[in-house]
Amino acid sequence: MNYLDFEKPLAEIEGKANELRALAKTSEGMDVEKEAAALDAKAGQMLKDLYGGLTAWRKCQVARHPDRPHCKSYIEALFTEYTPLAGDRNFADDHAVMGGMARLGDRPVMVIGHEKGHDTKTRIERNFGMARPEGYRKAIRLLDLADRFNLPVVTLVDTPGAYPGKGAEERGQSEAIARSTEKSLQIGVPVVSVVIGEGGSGGAVAFATANRVAMLEHSIYSVISPEGCASILWKDAEKMREAAEALRLTAQDLKQLGVVDRIIKEPLGGAQRDRAATIKAVGEALESMIGELADKSRAALIKDRRKKFLDMGRKGLAA
Known part of the structure; x- marks a missing residue:
C-alpha cells in the first residue's frame, strides 16, 4: 500500500x-x-x-494515487470480447490512448480511454496518460466507427492533460483536440463518460463531451492543474492548495455546477483501497447511463449532448 x-x-x-x-x-x-x-x-x-x-488539494492527491485502477483495469474487468484498435491511419499509434470494440454485459460498445500505466516501464510507454495528436485522431477514428455501426461509446478519462511537447504542437495538438470534441458532438449514438482519476484540461474534454458524464467521488476535472494555475496567477507553484480550492475541480463542486451528471461513490479510503468494488460501481453506472439513452433517436442524442454543454455556462453563472 x-x-x-x-x-x-x-x-x-x-x-x-x-x-x-x-x-x-x-x-x-x-x-x-x-x-x-x-x-x-x-x-x-x-x-x-x-x-x-478532504480538501480540494487532498482530493487531487487521491485522484493521482498510483494504485487507483486505470483504464486498462476497467476494460479487463468490465468488458468482454475486447478487440483493441490501433493507430490514427496518419502518423502513429499513441499508447496513451487505448480503445476498441467490446461488450458491456450483452451490449456491444466502443470503449476509449486514457491509460497512465502501472509501473515505471508502462508509465513511460503510455506517456503518463498524456496523449499526443495521434491519440486524439485515433479516438476520432473510433468515434466514426461507432457512429457507422451504431455502437454506444464509453470513454474513461484519466489524464493530467494533453502532451505539451514540441513534436505534439508541430503535429497539430490543439486542432486534434478540437476535432475530437467536435466529433463527439456530431455522432448520433449514446456517449457516456466517467472521470476515473484526473480530468485535465482540453485533453479530458476531448473524451468527456458526452450525453452523460460521471465522476468518481475523489476524482478531479479542471481546465488546468492546480500547480499550473498557481504558477500563472501567483508565479508560485507552491500555492497549489489555494488554486485547487479556487478551481472548484472536485466532483461535488462540478455536480453542483451542472458540469457532471452523477458522482460514483468510492470505497472508504479511495478507489485504491478496494479496486474491485470501485470497478464494479463504475460498471453499474455505465450500464445505467447507457440505459437512460438507449431509446433516444440519433437526432435526440445529438440535441441532448449539445444542450448539455450549452447549459453549463448558464448553470455556472447561477451557482
Missing part, C-alpha cells in the same frame, strides 16, 4: 498492527489479536476522519 502525505499517521497505526500480527506468527503462544484489533479500530476511525473532510 502506497500512502499519501496526509495518510502518514494512518500508515504508522496500520504498520504497527501488521507488525504485531507478524510477530505473533513467529512466536508461539503470543496472543496479540486484542491489541491489533484495537489498532485496527483506531485506524478505521482515522480513515473515516481523513476521508470525511
Whole structure:
C-alpha cells in the first residue's frame, strides 16, 4: 500500500498492527489479536476522519494515487470480447490512448480511454496518460466507427492533460483536440463518460463531451492543474492548495455546477483501497447511463449532448 502525505499517521497505526500480527506468527503462544484489533479500530476511525473532510488539494492527491485502477483495469474487468484498435491511419499509434470494440454485459460498445500505466516501464510507454495528436485522431477514428455501426461509446478519462511537447504542437495538438470534441458532438449514438482519476484540461474534454458524464467521488476535472494555475496567477507553484480550492475541480463542486451528471461513490479510503468494488460501481453506472439513452433517436442524442454543454455556462453563472 502506497500512502499519501496526509495518510502518514494512518500508515504508522496500520504498520504497527501488521507488525504485531507478524510477530505473533513467529512466536508461539503470543496472543496479540486484542491489541491489533484495537489498532485496527483506531485506524478505521482515522480513515473515516481523513476521508470525511478532504480538501480540494487532498482530493487531487487521491485522484493521482498510483494504485487507483486505470483504464486498462476497467476494460479487463468490465468488458468482454475486447478487440483493441490501433493507430490514427496518419502518423502513429499513441499508447496513451487505448480503445476498441467490446461488450458491456450483452451490449456491444466502443470503449476509449486514457491509460497512465502501472509501473515505471508502462508509465513511460503510455506517456503518463498524456496523449499526443495521434491519440486524439485515433479516438476520432473510433468515434466514426461507432457512429457507422451504431455502437454506444464509453470513454474513461484519466489524464493530467494533453502532451505539451514540441513534436505534439508541430503535429497539430490543439486542432486534434478540437476535432475530437467536435466529433463527439456530431455522432448520433449514446456517449457516456466517467472521470476515473484526473480530468485535465482540453485533453479530458476531448473524451468527456458526452450525453452523460460521471465522476468518481475523489476524482478531479479542471481546465488546468492546480500547480499550473498557481504558477500563472501567483508565479508560485507552491500555492497549489489555494488554486485547487479556487478551481472548484472536485466532483461535488462540478455536480453542483451542472458540469457532471452523477458522482460514483468510492470505497472508504479511495478507489485504491478496494479496486474491485470501485470497478464494479463504475460498471453499474455505465450500464445505467447507457440505459437512460438507449431509446433516444440519433437526432435526440445529438440535441441532448449539445444542450448539455450549452447549459453549463448558464448553470455556472447561477451557482
